[in-house]
Amino acid sequence: MTILFYDLVGSDAARPFSPHCWKVAMALEHKGLDYRAVLKRLVEVPEIEGGVSKTIPVIRDGDKVIPDSFAIALYLEEAYPEQPSLFEGPGGMAHARFIERWSQLTLHPYISVAALTALHAMQDDENAAYFRKSREARFGRPLEEVTASRDASLSGFRASLEPLRSMLSYQPWIGGEQPLFADYIVFGALQWARIATPYQLLEAADPVAEWFERCLDLHGGKGRSIAAAA
Known part of the structure:
Protein backbone atom coordinates (compact mmCIF):
# COMPACT_ATOMS: atom_id res chain seq x y z
CA MET A 1 0.00 0.00 0.00
CA THR A 2 1.28 3.44 -0.91
CA ILE A 3 2.02 5.74 2.03
CA LEU A 4 0.71 9.30 1.71
CA PHE A 5 3.35 11.81 2.76
CA TYR A 6 2.19 15.38 3.32
CA ASP A 7 5.03 17.68 2.32
CA LEU A 8 5.43 21.47 2.44
CA VAL A 9 5.95 23.71 -0.59
CA GLY A 10 5.75 27.40 -1.41
CA SER A 11 4.72 28.93 -4.72
CA ASP A 12 6.90 26.40 -6.59
CA ALA A 13 5.50 22.91 -6.04
CA ALA A 14 8.78 21.43 -7.28
CA ARG A 15 10.76 22.83 -4.31
CA PRO A 16 9.72 21.23 -1.00
CA PHE A 17 11.72 22.98 1.69
CA SER A 18 10.66 21.91 5.19
CA LEU A 28 11.01 6.67 3.56
CA GLU A 29 13.78 6.33 0.98
CA HIS A 30 16.03 4.59 3.51
CA LYS A 31 13.26 2.08 4.23
CA GLY A 32 12.62 1.58 0.51
CA LEU A 33 8.90 2.15 0.95
CA ASP A 34 6.36 3.09 -1.69
CA TYR A 35 5.02 6.59 -0.99
CA ARG A 36 3.33 9.53 -2.67
CA ALA A 37 3.97 13.13 -1.71
CA VAL A 38 0.87 15.25 -1.17
CA LEU A 39 1.99 18.86 -1.46
CA LYS A 40 0.58 21.51 0.84
CA ARG A 41 1.19 25.22 1.42
CA LEU A 42 1.48 26.77 4.85
CA VAL A 43 -2.12 27.93 5.12
CA GLU A 44 -3.40 24.50 4.08
CA VAL A 45 -1.60 22.58 6.84
CA PRO A 46 -4.42 22.85 9.45
CA GLU A 47 -6.78 21.08 7.03
CA ILE A 48 -4.62 17.95 6.61
CA GLU A 49 -6.35 14.72 7.68
CA GLY A 50 -9.10 16.57 9.50
CA GLY A 51 -6.73 18.83 11.41
CA VAL A 52 -4.62 16.09 12.99
CA SER A 53 -1.69 18.46 13.45
CA LYS A 54 -0.85 22.15 13.24
CA THR A 55 2.42 21.27 11.55
CA ILE A 56 3.75 18.81 9.00
CA PRO A 57 5.06 16.26 8.13
CA VAL A 58 2.14 13.92 8.44
CA ILE A 59 1.85 10.48 6.87
CA ARG A 60 -1.11 8.20 6.27
CA ASP A 61 -0.33 4.49 6.08
CA GLY A 62 -3.57 2.62 5.55
CA ASP A 63 -5.83 3.58 8.44
CA LYS A 64 -2.99 5.03 10.52
CA VAL A 65 -2.23 8.78 10.50
CA ILE A 66 0.99 9.90 12.17
CA PRO A 67 2.22 13.49 12.60
CA ASP A 68 5.71 14.64 13.71
CA SER A 69 8.93 13.58 12.00
CA PHE A 70 10.40 11.64 14.92
CA ALA A 71 7.12 9.85 15.65
CA ILE A 72 6.91 8.95 11.96
CA ALA A 73 10.43 7.50 12.02
CA LEU A 74 9.58 5.43 15.10
CA TYR A 75 6.40 4.20 13.42
CA LEU A 76 8.23 3.21 10.23
CA GLU A 77 10.82 1.33 12.27
CA GLU A 78 8.14 -0.65 14.11
CA ALA A 96 18.83 10.24 17.43
CA ARG A 97 16.69 11.98 20.02
CA PHE A 98 19.76 13.79 21.33
CA ILE A 99 20.74 14.77 17.78
CA GLU A 100 17.22 16.07 17.19
CA ARG A 101 17.35 18.33 20.23
CA TRP A 102 20.86 19.50 19.34
CA SER A 103 19.74 20.32 15.80
CA GLN A 104 16.63 22.16 17.00
CA LEU A 105 18.58 24.24 19.51
CA THR A 106 21.80 24.81 17.55
CA LEU A 107 21.09 24.66 13.81
CA HIS A 108 17.50 25.78 13.42
CA PRO A 109 17.73 29.13 15.26
CA TYR A 110 20.53 30.40 13.03
CA ILE A 111 19.19 28.94 9.78
CA SER A 112 15.76 30.43 10.45
CA VAL A 113 17.47 33.85 10.66
CA ALA A 114 19.82 33.39 7.71
CA ALA A 115 17.10 32.12 5.36
CA GLU A 126 -1.53 34.50 0.53
CA ASN A 127 1.15 32.44 2.22
CA ALA A 128 3.68 35.27 2.17
CA ALA A 129 1.27 37.43 4.15
CA TYR A 130 0.79 34.64 6.70
CA PHE A 131 4.52 33.95 6.85
CA ARG A 132 5.39 37.62 7.46
CA LYS A 133 2.75 38.10 10.13
CA SER A 134 3.59 34.92 12.05
CA ARG A 135 7.39 35.27 11.86
CA GLU A 136 7.46 38.96 12.70
CA ALA A 137 5.33 38.16 15.75
CA ARG A 138 7.85 35.47 16.70
CA PHE A 139 10.97 37.63 16.21
CA GLY A 140 9.46 40.93 17.27
CA ARG A 141 10.83 42.88 14.30
CA PRO A 142 10.61 43.00 10.47
CA LEU A 143 11.90 40.01 8.54
CA GLU A 144 14.50 42.14 6.80
CA GLU A 145 16.01 43.26 10.10
CA VAL A 146 16.21 39.67 11.30
CA THR A 147 18.10 38.42 8.25
CA ALA A 148 20.40 41.46 8.27
CA SER A 149 21.96 40.11 11.47
CA ARG A 150 23.16 36.86 9.90
CA ASP A 151 26.68 37.97 8.95
CA ALA A 152 27.49 38.98 12.51
CA SER A 153 26.47 35.54 13.79
CA LEU A 154 27.96 33.37 11.03
CA SER A 155 31.30 32.65 12.70
CA GLY A 156 29.51 31.67 15.90
CA PHE A 157 27.25 29.32 13.98
CA ARG A 158 30.18 27.65 12.29
CA ALA A 159 31.97 27.28 15.61
CA SER A 160 28.89 25.64 17.11
CA LEU A 161 29.30 22.76 14.65
CA GLU A 162 32.63 21.70 16.13
CA PRO A 163 31.18 18.69 18.02
CA LEU A 164 29.77 17.35 14.74
CA ARG A 165 32.95 18.23 12.87
CA SER A 166 35.05 16.40 15.42
CA MET A 167 32.80 13.33 15.44
CA LEU A 168 33.04 13.06 11.66
CA SER A 169 36.80 12.73 11.99
CA TYR A 170 36.16 9.36 13.69
CA GLN A 171 33.33 7.99 11.57
CA PRO A 172 31.81 8.67 8.14
CA TRP A 173 28.24 9.20 9.31
CA ILE A 174 26.47 10.47 12.41
CA GLY A 175 24.98 6.98 12.60
CA GLY A 176 28.45 5.40 12.50
CA GLU A 177 29.47 3.25 9.55
CA GLN A 178 26.22 3.96 7.72
CA PRO A 179 23.65 6.76 7.66
CA LEU A 180 20.76 6.48 10.08
CA PHE A 181 17.87 8.73 11.06
CA ALA A 182 20.27 10.86 13.11
CA ASP A 183 21.98 11.82 9.84
CA TYR A 184 18.66 12.74 8.24
CA ILE A 185 17.84 15.06 11.14
CA VAL A 186 20.90 17.23 10.54
CA PHE A 187 20.63 16.82 6.78
CA GLY A 188 17.08 18.17 6.87
CA ALA A 189 18.21 21.37 8.56
CA LEU A 190 21.01 22.02 6.07
CA GLN A 191 18.83 21.05 3.11
CA TRP A 192 16.27 23.61 4.30
CA ALA A 193 18.95 26.28 3.99
CA ARG A 194 20.32 24.94 0.69
CA ILE A 195 16.93 25.07 -1.02
CA ALA A 196 15.93 28.46 0.39
CA THR A 197 19.03 30.61 0.03
CA PRO A 198 22.41 30.76 -1.73
CA TYR A 199 23.92 32.21 1.45
CA GLN A 200 26.96 30.09 2.30
CA LEU A 201 26.55 28.65 5.76
CA LEU A 202 29.56 26.35 5.52
CA GLU A 203 33.00 26.66 3.99
CA ALA A 204 33.52 24.17 1.17
CA ALA A 205 36.40 22.41 2.96
CA ASP A 206 34.44 21.98 6.19
CA PRO A 207 34.04 18.25 7.04
CA VAL A 208 30.38 18.99 7.76
CA ALA A 209 29.98 20.33 4.22
CA GLU A 210 31.69 17.22 2.84
CA TRP A 211 29.36 15.00 4.87
CA PHE A 212 26.37 16.99 3.61
CA GLU A 213 27.46 16.50 -0.01
CA ARG A 214 27.54 12.75 0.59
CA CYS A 215 24.05 12.94 2.10
CA LEU A 216 22.81 14.65 -1.04
CA ASP A 217 23.92 11.60 -3.04
CA LEU A 218 22.10 9.07 -0.84
CA HIS A 219 19.14 7.10 -2.17
CA GLY A 220 19.82 7.83 -5.81
CA GLY A 221 20.53 11.50 -5.18
CA LYS A 222 17.18 12.23 -3.52
CA GLY A 223 18.46 15.39 -1.87
CA ARG A 224 20.25 16.59 -4.99
CA SER A 225 17.07 16.18 -7.07
CA ILE A 226 16.11 19.65 -5.85
CA ALA A 227 18.55 22.28 -7.11
CA ALA A 228 20.22 24.58 -4.64
CA ALA A 229 18.93 28.16 -4.47
CA ALA A 230 20.68 30.47 -6.89
Missing part, protein backbone atom coordinates in the same frame (compact mmCIF):
# COMPACT_ATOMS: atom_id res chain seq x y z
CA PRO A 19 13.54 20.49 7.26
CA HIS A 20 11.18 18.18 9.11
CA CYS A 21 9.62 16.89 5.90
CA TRP A 22 13.07 16.21 4.48
CA LYS A 23 13.82 13.98 7.48
CA VAL A 24 10.77 11.90 6.62
CA ALA A 25 11.46 11.84 2.88
CA MET A 26 14.94 10.45 3.57
CA ALA A 27 13.54 7.96 6.10
CA ALA A 79 5.80 -1.17 11.16
CA TYR A 80 8.50 -2.23 8.70
CA PRO A 81 11.14 -4.12 10.70
CA GLU A 82 12.18 -6.15 7.66
CA GLN A 83 13.35 -3.01 5.88
CA PRO A 84 16.73 -1.34 6.64
CA SER A 85 16.78 0.06 10.18
CA LEU A 86 16.65 3.79 10.86
CA PHE A 87 18.08 3.39 14.37
CA GLU A 88 19.81 0.02 14.79
CA GLY A 89 18.22 -0.50 18.18
CA PRO A 90 17.15 1.41 21.30
CA GLY A 91 20.58 3.03 21.69
CA GLY A 92 20.26 4.47 18.20
CA MET A 93 16.83 5.85 19.03
CA ALA A 94 18.20 7.59 22.13
CA HIS A 95 21.16 8.89 20.12
CA LEU A 116 14.13 34.09 6.67
CA THR A 117 13.63 36.60 3.86
CA ALA A 118 14.39 33.93 1.25
CA LEU A 119 11.76 31.63 2.74
CA HIS A 120 9.29 34.51 2.63
CA ALA A 121 10.10 35.07 -1.04
CA MET A 122 9.33 31.41 -1.79
CA GLN A 123 5.65 31.84 -0.82
CA ASP A 124 2.73 32.95 -2.98
CA ASP A 125 0.88 36.12 -1.95
Whole structure:
Protein backbone atom coordinates (compact mmCIF):
# COMPACT_ATOMS: atom_id res chain seq x y z
CA MET A 1 0.00 0.00 0.00
CA THR A 2 1.28 3.44 -0.91
CA ILE A 3 2.02 5.74 2.03
CA LEU A 4 0.71 9.30 1.71
CA PHE A 5 3.35 11.81 2.76
CA TYR A 6 2.19 15.38 3.32
CA ASP A 7 5.03 17.68 2.32
CA LEU A 8 5.43 21.47 2.44
CA VAL A 9 5.95 23.71 -0.59
CA GLY A 10 5.75 27.40 -1.41
CA SER A 11 4.72 28.93 -4.72
CA ASP A 12 6.90 26.40 -6.59
CA ALA A 13 5.50 22.91 -6.04
CA ALA A 14 8.78 21.43 -7.28
CA ARG A 15 10.76 22.83 -4.31
CA PRO A 16 9.72 21.23 -1.00
CA PHE A 17 11.72 22.98 1.69
CA SER A 18 10.66 21.91 5.19
CA PRO A 19 13.54 20.49 7.26
CA HIS A 20 11.18 18.18 9.11
CA CYS A 21 9.62 16.89 5.90
CA TRP A 22 13.07 16.21 4.48
CA LYS A 23 13.82 13.98 7.48
CA VAL A 24 10.77 11.90 6.62
CA ALA A 25 11.46 11.84 2.88
CA MET A 26 14.94 10.45 3.57
CA ALA A 27 13.54 7.96 6.10
CA LEU A 28 11.01 6.67 3.56
CA GLU A 29 13.78 6.33 0.98
CA HIS A 30 16.03 4.59 3.51
CA LYS A 31 13.26 2.08 4.23
CA GLY A 32 12.62 1.58 0.51
CA LEU A 33 8.90 2.15 0.95
CA ASP A 34 6.36 3.09 -1.69
CA TYR A 35 5.02 6.59 -0.99
CA ARG A 36 3.33 9.53 -2.67
CA ALA A 37 3.97 13.13 -1.71
CA VAL A 38 0.87 15.25 -1.17
CA LEU A 39 1.99 18.86 -1.46
CA LYS A 40 0.58 21.51 0.84
CA ARG A 41 1.19 25.22 1.42
CA LEU A 42 1.48 26.77 4.85
CA VAL A 43 -2.12 27.93 5.12
CA GLU A 44 -3.40 24.50 4.08
CA VAL A 45 -1.60 22.58 6.84
CA PRO A 46 -4.42 22.85 9.45
CA GLU A 47 -6.78 21.08 7.03
CA ILE A 48 -4.62 17.95 6.61
CA GLU A 49 -6.35 14.72 7.68
CA GLY A 50 -9.10 16.57 9.50
CA GLY A 51 -6.73 18.83 11.41
CA VAL A 52 -4.62 16.09 12.99
CA SER A 53 -1.69 18.46 13.45
CA LYS A 54 -0.85 22.15 13.24
CA THR A 55 2.42 21.27 11.55
CA ILE A 56 3.75 18.81 9.00
CA PRO A 57 5.06 16.26 8.13
CA VAL A 58 2.14 13.92 8.44
CA ILE A 59 1.85 10.48 6.87
CA ARG A 60 -1.11 8.20 6.27
CA ASP A 61 -0.33 4.49 6.08
CA GLY A 62 -3.57 2.62 5.55
CA ASP A 63 -5.83 3.58 8.44
CA LYS A 64 -2.99 5.03 10.52
CA VAL A 65 -2.23 8.78 10.50
CA ILE A 66 0.99 9.90 12.17
CA PRO A 67 2.22 13.49 12.60
CA ASP A 68 5.71 14.64 13.71
CA SER A 69 8.93 13.58 12.00
CA PHE A 70 10.40 11.64 14.92
CA ALA A 71 7.12 9.85 15.65
CA ILE A 72 6.91 8.95 11.96
CA ALA A 73 10.43 7.50 12.02
CA LEU A 74 9.58 5.43 15.10
CA TYR A 75 6.40 4.20 13.42
CA LEU A 76 8.23 3.21 10.23
CA GLU A 77 10.82 1.33 12.27
CA GLU A 78 8.14 -0.65 14.11
CA ALA A 79 5.80 -1.17 11.16
CA TYR A 80 8.50 -2.23 8.70
CA PRO A 81 11.14 -4.12 10.70
CA GLU A 82 12.18 -6.15 7.66
CA GLN A 83 13.35 -3.01 5.88
CA PRO A 84 16.73 -1.34 6.64
CA SER A 85 16.78 0.06 10.18
CA LEU A 86 16.65 3.79 10.86
CA PHE A 87 18.08 3.39 14.37
CA GLU A 88 19.81 0.02 14.79
CA GLY A 89 18.22 -0.50 18.18
CA PRO A 90 17.15 1.41 21.30
CA GLY A 91 20.58 3.03 21.69
CA GLY A 92 20.26 4.47 18.20
CA MET A 93 16.83 5.85 19.03
CA ALA A 94 18.20 7.59 22.13
CA HIS A 95 21.16 8.89 20.12
CA ALA A 96 18.83 10.24 17.43
CA ARG A 97 16.69 11.98 20.02
CA PHE A 98 19.76 13.79 21.33
CA ILE A 99 20.74 14.77 17.78
CA GLU A 100 17.22 16.07 17.19
CA ARG A 101 17.35 18.33 20.23
CA TRP A 102 20.86 19.50 19.34
CA SER A 103 19.74 20.32 15.80
CA GLN A 104 16.63 22.16 17.00
CA LEU A 105 18.58 24.24 19.51
CA THR A 106 21.80 24.81 17.55
CA LEU A 107 21.09 24.66 13.81
CA HIS A 108 17.50 25.78 13.42
CA PRO A 109 17.73 29.13 15.26
CA TYR A 110 20.53 30.40 13.03
CA ILE A 111 19.19 28.94 9.78
CA SER A 112 15.76 30.43 10.45
CA VAL A 113 17.47 33.85 10.66
CA ALA A 114 19.82 33.39 7.71
CA ALA A 115 17.10 32.12 5.36
CA LEU A 116 14.13 34.09 6.67
CA THR A 117 13.63 36.60 3.86
CA ALA A 118 14.39 33.93 1.25
CA LEU A 119 11.76 31.63 2.74
CA HIS A 120 9.29 34.51 2.63
CA ALA A 121 10.10 35.07 -1.04
CA MET A 122 9.33 31.41 -1.79
CA GLN A 123 5.65 31.84 -0.82
CA ASP A 124 2.73 32.95 -2.98
CA ASP A 125 0.88 36.12 -1.95
CA GLU A 126 -1.53 34.50 0.53
CA ASN A 127 1.15 32.44 2.22
CA ALA A 128 3.68 35.27 2.17
CA ALA A 129 1.27 37.43 4.15
CA TYR A 130 0.79 34.64 6.70
CA PHE A 131 4.52 33.95 6.85
CA ARG A 132 5.39 37.62 7.46
CA LYS A 133 2.75 38.10 10.13
CA SER A 134 3.59 34.92 12.05
CA ARG A 135 7.39 35.27 11.86
CA GLU A 136 7.46 38.96 12.70
CA ALA A 137 5.33 38.16 15.75
CA ARG A 138 7.85 35.47 16.70
CA PHE A 139 10.97 37.63 16.21
CA GLY A 140 9.46 40.93 17.27
CA ARG A 141 10.83 42.88 14.30
CA PRO A 142 10.61 43.00 10.47
CA LEU A 143 11.90 40.01 8.54
CA GLU A 144 14.50 42.14 6.80
CA GLU A 145 16.01 43.26 10.10
CA VAL A 146 16.21 39.67 11.30
CA THR A 147 18.10 38.42 8.25
CA ALA A 148 20.40 41.46 8.27
CA SER A 149 21.96 40.11 11.47
CA ARG A 150 23.16 36.86 9.90
CA ASP A 151 26.68 37.97 8.95
CA ALA A 152 27.49 38.98 12.51
CA SER A 153 26.47 35.54 13.79
CA LEU A 154 27.96 33.37 11.03
CA SER A 155 31.30 32.65 12.70
CA GLY A 156 29.51 31.67 15.90
CA PHE A 157 27.25 29.32 13.98
CA ARG A 158 30.18 27.65 12.29
CA ALA A 159 31.97 27.28 15.61
CA SER A 160 28.89 25.64 17.11
CA LEU A 161 29.30 22.76 14.65
CA GLU A 162 32.63 21.70 16.13
CA PRO A 163 31.18 18.69 18.02
CA LEU A 164 29.77 17.35 14.74
CA ARG A 165 32.95 18.23 12.87
CA SER A 166 35.05 16.40 15.42
CA MET A 167 32.80 13.33 15.44
CA LEU A 168 33.04 13.06 11.66
CA SER A 169 36.80 12.73 11.99
CA TYR A 170 36.16 9.36 13.69
CA GLN A 171 33.33 7.99 11.57
CA PRO A 172 31.81 8.67 8.14
CA TRP A 173 28.24 9.20 9.31
CA ILE A 174 26.47 10.47 12.41
CA GLY A 175 24.98 6.98 12.60
CA GLY A 176 28.45 5.40 12.50
CA GLU A 177 29.47 3.25 9.55
CA GLN A 178 26.22 3.96 7.72
CA PRO A 179 23.65 6.76 7.66
CA LEU A 180 20.76 6.48 10.08
CA PHE A 181 17.87 8.73 11.06
CA ALA A 182 20.27 10.86 13.11
CA ASP A 183 21.98 11.82 9.84
CA TYR A 184 18.66 12.74 8.24
CA ILE A 185 17.84 15.06 11.14
CA VAL A 186 20.90 17.23 10.54
CA PHE A 187 20.63 16.82 6.78
CA GLY A 188 17.08 18.17 6.87
CA ALA A 189 18.21 21.37 8.56
CA LEU A 190 21.01 22.02 6.07
CA GLN A 191 18.83 21.05 3.11
CA TRP A 192 16.27 23.61 4.30
CA ALA A 193 18.95 26.28 3.99
CA ARG A 194 20.32 24.94 0.69
CA ILE A 195 16.93 25.07 -1.02
CA ALA A 196 15.93 28.46 0.39
CA THR A 197 19.03 30.61 0.03
CA PRO A 198 22.41 30.76 -1.73
CA TYR A 199 23.92 32.21 1.45
CA GLN A 200 26.96 30.09 2.30
CA LEU A 201 26.55 28.65 5.76
CA LEU A 202 29.56 26.35 5.52
CA GLU A 203 33.00 26.66 3.99
CA ALA A 204 33.52 24.17 1.17
CA ALA A 205 36.40 22.41 2.96
CA ASP A 206 34.44 21.98 6.19
CA PRO A 207 34.04 18.25 7.04
CA VAL A 208 30.38 18.99 7.76
CA ALA A 209 29.98 20.33 4.22
CA GLU A 210 31.69 17.22 2.84
CA TRP A 211 29.36 15.00 4.87
CA PHE A 212 26.37 16.99 3.61
CA GLU A 213 27.46 16.50 -0.01
CA ARG A 214 27.54 12.75 0.59
CA CYS A 215 24.05 12.94 2.10
CA LEU A 216 22.81 14.65 -1.04
CA ASP A 217 23.92 11.60 -3.04
CA LEU A 218 22.10 9.07 -0.84
CA HIS A 219 19.14 7.10 -2.17
CA GLY A 220 19.82 7.83 -5.81
CA GLY A 221 20.53 11.50 -5.18
CA LYS A 222 17.18 12.23 -3.52
CA GLY A 223 18.46 15.39 -1.87
CA ARG A 224 20.25 16.59 -4.99
CA SER A 225 17.07 16.18 -7.07
CA ILE A 226 16.11 19.65 -5.85
CA ALA A 227 18.55 22.28 -7.11
CA ALA A 228 20.22 24.58 -4.64
CA ALA A 229 18.93 28.16 -4.47
CA ALA A 230 20.68 30.47 -6.89
